[in-house]
């Protein structure tokens with residue numbers, strides 16, 4: 033028994049569409065540069081790595097303008113978006129000059145901006161970076177975290193979804 037085939041999809045499209053079958057949450061990774069500028073981008077490559085020590089992972093496309101900025105930050109936060117935060121996901125996936133305009137944030141370790149209204153927030157210290165093809169993989173130690181009982185925003189098949197009860 034073979035699985036369904038999708039004629040007309042080249043390798044890259046087939047790979048992306050197959051990866052899209054893995055439903056994820058959506059996070060915004062935020063940091064503050066040594067110059068004091070808040071930075072952030074939408075990321076669904078976040079995952080847990082280790083419980084003891086507490087480690088998480090995410091990956092950053094090498095060709096992004098924010099790559100050098102993130103590599104220069106010791107601390108950052110993973111903000112896990114709630115189902116009513118699609119606008120934040122779009123905002124932080126955009127090339128806006130000031131993605132934080134009009135956003136009230138809390139302040140975390142090292143001055144890291146923490147988004148409000150999220151399901152969970154993990155404050156992290158970057159401990160290792162590895163090249164992985166066209167991405168850089170960040171592995172980081174969680175130094176603080178909090179959560180709220182909110183439904184998460186889901187990403188599946190290239191589209192935003194909500195959990196069905």
Ligand SMILES: Cc1cc2nc3c(=O)[nH]c(=O)nc-3n(C[C@H](O)[C@H](O)[C@H](O)COP(=O)(O)O)c2cc1C
Nearest residue numbers: 073074075076077091092093096097098124125126
């Ligand atoms: C749902 C979703 C998930 C994303 N996940 C990642 C990711 O894991 N890593 C990454 O480098 N970019 C990811 N992106 C793309 C970045 O958010 C996007 O390229 C953003 O513009 C980068 O910010 P910058 O231009 O300020 O560097 C994702 C975008 C969306 C909409």
